[in-house]
Amino acid sequence: MSARENTALLVLEDGAVFRGRAWGARGRTLGELVFSTGMTGYQETLTDPSYHRQIVVMTAPHIGNTGMNDEDPESSKIWVAGYVVRDPARRASNWRSRRGLEEELIQQGIVGVAEVDTRAITRHIRTRGAMRAGIFSGDALPAGAEHLGDQVRDALVRIVVEQPRMAGAALAGEVSTAHTYILEPSGHFAGREPLVTVVAVDLGIKSRTPEHLAERGARVLVVPNTVSWAEIQALHPDGVFFSNGPGDPSSAEREIDLLRAVLDSGTPFFGICFGHQLLGRALGYGTYKLPFGHRGVNQPVKELATGKVEITSQNHGFAVDAPIGAPSTAPFEGGRYGRVEVTHVCLNDGVVEGLRAMDLPAFSVQYHPEAAAGPHDGEHLFDRFIQLMTTHKEGN
Structure with a gap:
C-alpha cells in the first residue's frame, strides 16, 4: 500500500x-x-x-x-x-x-x-x-x-x-424513532401489571434508558419526536420523559411547546441531557453553547441540597443559563410555572446540571443516569421518577 x-x-x-x-x-x-x-x-x-x-x-x-x-x-x-x-x-x-x-x-x-x-x-x-x-x-x-x-x-x-455549524442545528428528527414501540415491565416486575405508564419522547434515546424504567415496573411507550400532546394524552401516561439527543435546544421550538403542554397538564416530567435543556427553555431560561462541552464517563456533579458528589456520564455541548443559589421564578410568561431551583452543578466549571420545578412535578438533569457506559451513581433518579409518578397517581 x-x-x-x-x-x-x-x-x-x-x-x-x-x-x-x-x-x-x-x-x-x-x-x-x-x-x-x-x-x-x-x-x-x-x-x-x-x-x-x-x-x-x-x-x-x-x-x-x-x-x-x-x-x-x-x-x-x-x-x-x-x-x-x-x-x-x-x-x-x-x-x-x-x-x-x-x-x-x-x-x-x-x-x-x-x-x-x-x-x-x-x-x-x-x-x-x-x-x-x-x-x-x-x-x-x-x-x-x-x-x-x-x-x-x-x-x-x-x-x-462550508458545512453548517452545530449552533442552530435541529437534529432530533434525524435520530428519533419513526414508530412507537413498547417496553413492558421486566426483571422483578415481569408479568405483572405495570406500576405506571411512561411516555418517553425519543429525541435520540439510548436503549438502556427505557430499560431502566421497565426494570422498575413501568410500561414504557417510546414515541417519535413528532408526537402531539393529544396523541400523548390518548396514551394515558402517568409521566412523560424527554431523552437525550443531538442539536441546539434553541432550535427545538416544537418540542418546547410540547413540553409546556406537559407542564400545563400537571403530568409528572423527567428530562435528561437534551431533555434537561428543553425543560430549561420551557421554563423561560436561556441556553448557550459551551466552549468544548462535557463528554465522557467521569464528570463530577454536586447535588446542592446534600453536598453529595456523583461521577456521571455526559455528552452535551449546550447548557442551561439559570441562576444558582436561591430559587428563582421561572421567567416564562411572568412566572407561569412558579419557582425553580438549580439542584446540581458541575464541579469542573460550575455549569447547571439539574433543575427542579418547586410548584410542579417536574425535574431534570444534564447527565446520563442510565450508565451506558459509565458509573451507576445517577440510577437512583429513575427511582425518584417512579416515586413521583406513583405519588401523583395516588393523589388523583
Missing part, C-alpha cells in the same frame, strides 16, 4: 491539520470535532445518537481492545460522523466480542483516523473550542496531499468551513 493510500488527514476549520493512518472506512466525513474522556465504553459512545454529526476524538490511547459485541449497542447503528484514536487494538480480546472495531467501522461506512496525537488534538479543542472538522482519506485525498502544500490545505479547509 502506498503512503497516500495509507494516509488520512484530520483538518480543522482554523487550519490545523493532523496527519495519521487511514482507519475504518476510507473517504470523507465532516462534523463538529469533540473529545470524549471515557477510558471505557467506546461501543456505547459510537452508538449514542447524541453524537450525530460529530467527529469524536477519544482521549484514552487504546481503543478497540474488547472488540464489538451484540449486547452493548445503545441504538441500531453507529451515529458518530467520524472517529479519531491514537492506538487502535490490533486484535480484539473479549469473550463477548463478535468482530473487531475497525471491521464494524468499515461495515457501517464510518471514516476514521488512527495514529494521531489525540492529546495534542484535545488540548487544541480545549484552548480554541469545539469546531468544524473533516477527515479525508482514500479517494477523498486530493493529489499532493502527502506533501500538504498551502494550496491543498486551503482547499480542504474550505470544504470544512
Whole structure:
C-alpha cells in the first residue's frame, strides 16, 4: 500500500491539520470535532445518537481492545460522523466480542483516523473550542496531499468551513424513532401489571434508558419526536420523559411547546441531557453553547441540597443559563410555572446540571443516569421518577 493510500488527514476549520493512518472506512466525513474522556465504553459512545454529526476524538490511547459485541449497542447503528484514536487494538480480546472495531467501522461506512496525537488534538479543542472538522482519506485525498502544500490545505479547509455549524442545528428528527414501540415491565416486575405508564419522547434515546424504567415496573411507550400532546394524552401516561439527543435546544421550538403542554397538564416530567435543556427553555431560561462541552464517563456533579458528589456520564455541548443559589421564578410568561431551583452543578466549571420545578412535578438533569457506559451513581433518579409518578397517581 502506498503512503497516500495509507494516509488520512484530520483538518480543522482554523487550519490545523493532523496527519495519521487511514482507519475504518476510507473517504470523507465532516462534523463538529469533540473529545470524549471515557477510558471505557467506546461501543456505547459510537452508538449514542447524541453524537450525530460529530467527529469524536477519544482521549484514552487504546481503543478497540474488547472488540464489538451484540449486547452493548445503545441504538441500531453507529451515529458518530467520524472517529479519531491514537492506538487502535490490533486484535480484539473479549469473550463477548463478535468482530473487531475497525471491521464494524468499515461495515457501517464510518471514516476514521488512527495514529494521531489525540492529546495534542484535545488540548487544541480545549484552548480554541469545539469546531468544524473533516477527515479525508482514500479517494477523498486530493493529489499532493502527502506533501500538504498551502494550496491543498486551503482547499480542504474550505470544504470544512462550508458545512453548517452545530449552533442552530435541529437534529432530533434525524435520530428519533419513526414508530412507537413498547417496553413492558421486566426483571422483578415481569408479568405483572405495570406500576405506571411512561411516555418517553425519543429525541435520540439510548436503549438502556427505557430499560431502566421497565426494570422498575413501568410500561414504557417510546414515541417519535413528532408526537402531539393529544396523541400523548390518548396514551394515558402517568409521566412523560424527554431523552437525550443531538442539536441546539434553541432550535427545538416544537418540542418546547410540547413540553409546556406537559407542564400545563400537571403530568409528572423527567428530562435528561437534551431533555434537561428543553425543560430549561420551557421554563423561560436561556441556553448557550459551551466552549468544548462535557463528554465522557467521569464528570463530577454536586447535588446542592446534600453536598453529595456523583461521577456521571455526559455528552452535551449546550447548557442551561439559570441562576444558582436561591430559587428563582421561572421567567416564562411572568412566572407561569412558579419557582425553580438549580439542584446540581458541575464541579469542573460550575455549569447547571439539574433543575427542579418547586410548584410542579417536574425535574431534570444534564447527565446520563442510565450508565451506558459509565458509573451507576445517577440510577437512583429513575427511582425518584417512579416515586413521583406513583405519588401523583395516588393523589388523583
